[in-house]
Amino acid sequence: MSNDFAKFKNSQRRHKTDVKIARQVQIIKQHNLPGEVKSPSEKQPHRLAKRHAMDCGNPKCGLCGNPRHIRKGEDGGYTVQERRAMQDVERVTDKRSNGVLNGDDTQ
Numbered sequence: 001m002s003n004d005f006a007k008f009k010n011s012q013r014r015h016k017t018d019v020k021i022a023r024q025v026q027i028i029k030q031h032n033l034p035g036e037v038k039s040p041s042e043k044q045p046h047r048l049a050k051r052h053a054m055d056c057g058n059p060k061c062g063l064c065g066n067p068r069h070i071r072k073g074e075d076g077g078y079t080v081q082e083r084r085a086m087q088d089v090e091r092v093t094d095k096r097s098n099g100v101l102n103g104d105d106t107q
Contacts, residue, residue: 017049024048 025045031054032042040047059065078086094102 021045021048024053027053 022045025042025048028042028048032038055064057064096102
């Protein structure tokens with residue numbers, strides 16, 4: 001290292017990586033029962049440097065995968081936020097629990 005600033009930045013980067021790995025190992029330990037066999041990530045914690053502890057690795061999983069690739073058939077593969085943004089603004093969808101619109105007072 002040529003100067004103190006470069007040494008500091010390098011040590012800071014390494015520290016952030018170590019803290020991230022420690023958090024993921026802690027998550028794994030919380031979800032494993034005491035009598036279970038240790039997972040490979042718990043035995044070799046540096047495996048968690050670039051992936052999450054609860055990621056199953058299956059790209060078709062609803063939690064781990066991309067929602068656009070998983071739900072191709074229904075609603076064109078749009079995410080919930082995209083469907084909400086594309087809703088028809090002109091249509092009134094403000095209804096009471098009995099099905100009457102809020103503007104209707106004819107009961």
